[in-house]
Amino acid sequence: MGLTKTEIFTDDQNKLAALFKALGHPARVAILQYIINQKACICNDLVDELGLAQATISQHLKELKRIGVIQGTIEGKSVCYCIDEKLWKQIQSEFNAFFNQEVKVTGCCP
Amino acid sequence: MGLTKTEIFTDDQNKLAALFKALGHPARVAILQYIINQKACICNDLVDELGLAQATISQHLKELKRIGVIQGTIEGKSVCYCIDEKLWKQIQSEFNAFFNQEVKVTGCCP
DNA sequence: AACTATTATCGTAATATTGCGATATTGAAA
DNA sequence: TTTCAATATCGCAATATTACGATAATAGTT
Numbered sequence: 001m002g003l004t005k006t007e008i009f010t011d012d013q014n015k016l017a018a019l020f021k022a023l024g025h026p027a028r029v030a031i032l033q034y035i036i037n038q039k040a041c042i043c044n045d046l047v048d049e050l051g052l053a054q055a056t057i058s059q060h061l062k063e064l065k066r067i068g069v070i071q072g073t074i075e076g077k078s079v080c081y082c083i084d085e086k087l088w089k090q091i092q093s094e095f096n097a098f099f100n101q102e103v104k105v106t107g108c109c110p
Numbered sequence: 111m112g113l114t115k116t117e118i119f120t121d122d123q124n125k126l127a128a129l130f131k132a133l134g135h136p137a138r139v140a141i142l143q144y145i146i147n148q149k150a151c152i153c154n155d156l157v158d159e160l161g162l163a164q165a166t167i168s169q170h171l172k173e174l175k176r177i178g179v180i181q182g183t184i185e186g187k188s189v190c191y192c193i194d195e196k197l198w199k200q201i202q203s204e205f206n207a208f209f210n211q212e213v214k215v216t217g218c219c220p
Numbered sequence: 221a222a223c224t225a226t227t228a229t230c231g232t233a234a235t236a237t238t239g240c241g242a243t244a245t246t247g248a249a250a
Numbered sequence: 251t252t253t254c255a256a257t258a259t260c261g262c263a264a265t266a267t268t269a270c271g272a273t274a275a276t277a278g279t280t
Contacts, residue, residue, distance in 0.1 A: 001269045002235030008161040009136035013143070021134025025238085026119035026127040029208075033123070036211045044256070051118040056239050058258055077247050078256050092209035098139075099202035101146045111239045112265030135268085154226070163270050168228055170268095187226055187277045222280085229274070236267065244259070250252085 016098060019091055022067045027052060027060050032083070035070065041080035126208060129201055132177045137162060137170050142193070145180065151192035153185070 006014050023029060030050055035042055046061075047054045061081060064070045068087045072079045116124050133139060140160055145152055156171075157164045171191060174180045178197045182189045 001233065002237095002267055004135065004137075004236090004268065005162070006136060009140055013136045013139045017134055017136040017139045020130045020139075024127055024131030024134040026114065026116060026123045027238090029123045029127045029130075030119055033211070047256095052115070052238095053240050054257075055241075055259080059238080062258085072257095074247080076256090077249095077254090079258095088209065092206070095205050095209070096202070099198065099205070101143070111263070112237055112267095114238065114266090137268090162268095164227075165229080165271075166269050172228085182227095184227095184277085187224090187279095189227060224279075225277090227274100227276080230272085232270090232272105234268085236265100238263105238265080240262090242260085242262105244257100246257080247255090249254080 016094060019067060019094065022063055022069070025060065025063075027056070028064055031057070031060055031064065032069070035081055035083055041073070041075075041082035043075070043078040043080055126204060129177060129204065132173055132179070135170065135173075137166070138174055141167070141170060141174065142179070145191055145193055151183070151185075151190035153188040153190055 009017075023032075027050060031046060034046060034049060038045075044054065044057060046057050050057065052060075061070070061072070065072060068084055069091065070081050071084050072081045074080075119127075133142075137160060141156060144156060144159060148155075154164065154167060156167050160167065162170075171180070171182070175182060178194055179201065180191050181194050182191045184190075
């Protein structure tokens with residue numbers, strides 16, 4: 001089917017999974033790292049930097065914009081992307097909340 | 111194409127993305143939460159708990175086992191799954207390393 | 221040994237994702 | 251206004267994912 005049954009999960013589960021999923025592609029990880037390393041909003045040096053076609057990069061940027069982790073502002077004839085720091089930190093804390101749930105030792109698995 | 115070009119990314123990027131991706135499905139998030147909340151290694155009460163077919167749950171468990179975040183040990187005629195705490199914490203710290211990269215303010219995005 | 225419960229695997233259908241060329245669209249510059 | 255550079259969108263082909271029924275495999279029970 002290929003169709004995820006979102007109805008049967010909680011909003012939180014769906015939302016958290018959607019965040020993970022959006023980061024679940026090496027190109028998107030690379031894009032984020034590149035933006036961070038440049039310490040500036042880099043536009044499509046990404047096309048040169050990563051070995052992907054312009055259309056493909058644009059698609060990945062769209063996906064990252066969709067979850068809000070980056071913002072794009074028009075800067076002359078190019079577009080300047082940068083991390084939305086507020087959301088960046090929020091995502092991190094949501095992930096940490098997930099990972100910080102107490103895992104009890106049980107004995108069944110050594 | 112549907113084929114991710116892993117060759118053009120670093121191992122770290124591919125690995126990190128693979129971890130994110132594995133968690134990028136609400137069923138897998140739900141499974142992990144369920145195992146954690148039960149404070150024990152629950153087998154396929156999951157089939158009753160979540161509304162997914164046994165084959166589907168088994169597939170998701172396999173995916174989680176693949177990245178090592180859970181372990182399954184045979185317990186009589188059923189299988190007992192639990193979180194691999196060591197890997198759990200390692201994944202968390204890898205995620206945090208990613209998110210803790212310094213994001214500088216740049217001025218391009220308000 | 222035959223039976224039963226639990227889990228894994230196989231095969232398959234439906235849908236999603238990835239990637240790209242081609243083609244808009246947008247804004248600056250000439 | 252024509253032209254050019256940078257992005258976005260469209261349409262498509264190839265592959266991946268999700269879900270499930272059917273069936274195998276496994277281990278305990280009778």
